[in-house]
Amino acid sequence: MRKLISTAFALLLLLLPLSAQKTAQHYTVIVSLDGFRWDYPTMYETPNLDRMAHEGVKAVMLPSYPASTFPNHYTIATGLVPDHNGIINNSFWDVKNKRQYSMGDSATRNNPDYYLGEPIWITAQKQGVKTGNIYWVGSDIAIKGTYPTYHKVWAEKPFLTFEQRIDSAIVWLQKPEEERPRLVMLYFEEPDGSGHHNGPRSPETGAVVHRMDSLMGVLRAKIESLPFGENVNLIVTSDHGMVEISPERVVNMNRYLKPEWCEMIDGRTPTSIFSKAGYRDSIYNVLKKVEHISVWKKEEIPAELNYGSSDRIGDIVVAPELGWQFTDVARSTKGAHGYFPQSPEMQVMFRAVESDFKKGYTAKGFVNVDIYPLLSYLLQIVPEKTDGQFERVKETLEIKR
Numbered sequence: 001m002r003k004l005i006s007t008a009f010a011l012l013l014l015l016l017p018l019s020a021q022k023t024a025q026h027y028t029v030i031v032s033l034d035g036f037r038w039d040y041p042t043m044y045e046t047p048n049l050d051r052m053a054h055e056g057v058k059a060v061m062l063p064s065y066p067a068s069t070f071p072n073h074y075t076i077a078t079g080l081v082p083d084h085n086g087i088i089n090n091s092f093w094d095v096k097n098k099r100q101y102s103m104g105d106s107a108t109r110n111n112p113d114y115y116l117g118e119p120i121w122i123t124a125q126k127q128g129v130k131t132g133n134i135y136w137v138g139s140d141i142a143i144k145g146t147y148p149t150y151h152k153v154w155a156e157k158p159f160l161t162f163e164q165r166i167d168s169a170i171v172w173l174q175k176p177e178e179e180r181p182r183l184v185m186l187y188f189e190e191p192d193g194s195g196h197h198n199g200p201r202s203p204e205t206g207a208v209v210h211r212m213d214s215l216m217g218v219l220r221a222k223i224e225s226l227p228f229g230e231n232v233n234l235i236v237t238s239d240h241g242m243v244e245i246s247p248e249r250v251v252n253m254n255r256y257l258k259p260e261w262c263e264m265i266d267g268r269t270p271t272s273i274f275s276k277a278g279y280r281d282s283i284y285n286v287l288k289k290v291e292h293i294s295v296w297k298k299e300e301i302p303a304e305l306n307y308g309s310s311d312r313i314g315d316i317v318v319a320p321e322l323g324w325q326f327t328d329v330a331r332s333t334k335g336a337h338g339y340f341p342q343s344p345e346m347q348v349m350f351r352a353v354e355s356d357f358k359k360g361y362t363a364k365g366f367v368n369v370d371i372y373p374l375l376s377y378l379l380q381i382v383p384e385k386t387d388g389q390f391e392r393v394k395e396t397l398e399i400k401r
């Protein structure tokens with residue numbers, strides 16, 4: 001009996017440090033506000049994001065090319081540039097299967113074969129870390145046969161309101177410790193919608209930016225009211241910026257391209273052209289003389305764009321100048337994105353608060369591929385090899401663990 005008691009006591013002693021460690025567990029909530037340009041807080045009233053900057057870290061983050069929604073959310077999730085993560089644009093020609101992938105077409109969007117690399121939720125779960133996810137690109141798709149531990153399906157009704165998304169995240173964080181996700185990813189489709197419709201500089205977009213800021217205030221307050229609130233890192237960021245477009249700044253592709261030259265023309269900003277055998281030079285030579293666009297043979301694309309190795313990219317790529325469109329059907333909206341990450345209008349807001357981040361710190365800036373190594377650090381997991389560099393984001397952290 002005495003032996004039993006002493007064994008039990010020894011076991012208890014062994015377990016104690018473990019449970020003590022567990023109570024100091026850190027959590028991370030990362031939010032994407034689609035199309036939140038880095039300078040909206042200087043253009044509009046954003047008291048909650050300003051408070052986050054004051055109490056935590058602020059930075060201007062570069063998107064990856066092209067500055068569009070699907071490529072960049074999946075880049076943030078995987079740490080791989082679109083050229084390496086498979087989602088090279090919101091839509092593209094799948095040359096292998098002779099089929100069009102489009103984010104708006106659920107049959108192709110939900111096909112895991114398109115999604116390369118490993119999203120952070122899989123890396124985390126392989127290492128025993130639970131995750132929760134609302135509408136982040138890829139999270140409702142069976143990539144490598146798995147989903148985040150908790151997730152919501154984009155195409156399923158009811159489609160959650162912004163408030164319901166916040167409440168669902170909080171419900172997950174209130175689960176018993178063993179079931180609680182240590183990483184929660186939340187997606188909101190504004191201010192992108194308004195930025196397209198009304199342009200980035202408009203009272204309507206200002207009002208939506210203000211609303212999103214208020215929601216971030218609500219989220220933060222709810223996180224802070226959790227018993228372990230001070231151990232929850234909150235990151236608010238975005239996929240790309242937004243720039244004014246105009247019917248005056250359109251290059252009509254039909255004026256230059258002959259249908260018999262092209263196998264397929266796809267994607268806007270940039271446009272991928274799959275040329276028919278023998279016509280590559282005809283296409284290239286005619287477009288080379290056109291103003292307001294850059295045209296490259298796939299292998300000539302400037303290295304800083306990290307674009308051109310995927311077989312989903314055409315053998316000729318056409319990129320319009322900032323605010324211009326190369327198209328057959330010009331957009332009727334006032335704002336667009338998809339341009340070079342080096343254009344300030346395409347860059348995004350980054351805010352991060354709580355225990356692992358510095359206080360009142362303005363970072364030099366980094367690229368969205370760096371978020372995957374950042375999250376891996378915050379979750380204390382071993383990252384996969386990616387295009388990201390922890391060294392570039394390290395300066396945002398108060399390294400004390």
Ligand code: AMP
Pocket residue numbers: 034068069070090103135136137138139154187189192193
């Ligand atoms: P963009 O054309 O690049 O402005 O795309 C923005 C749009 O992407 C949003 O308005 C949503 O309709 C769509 N979207 C964002 N996330 C998802 C998702 N997880 N699943 C399906 N569609 C999405």
Ligand code: ZN
Pocket residue numbers: 034035068069070192239240
């Ligand atoms: Zn977007």
Ligand code: ZN
Pocket residue numbers: 035069192193196337
């Ligand atoms: Zn958009």
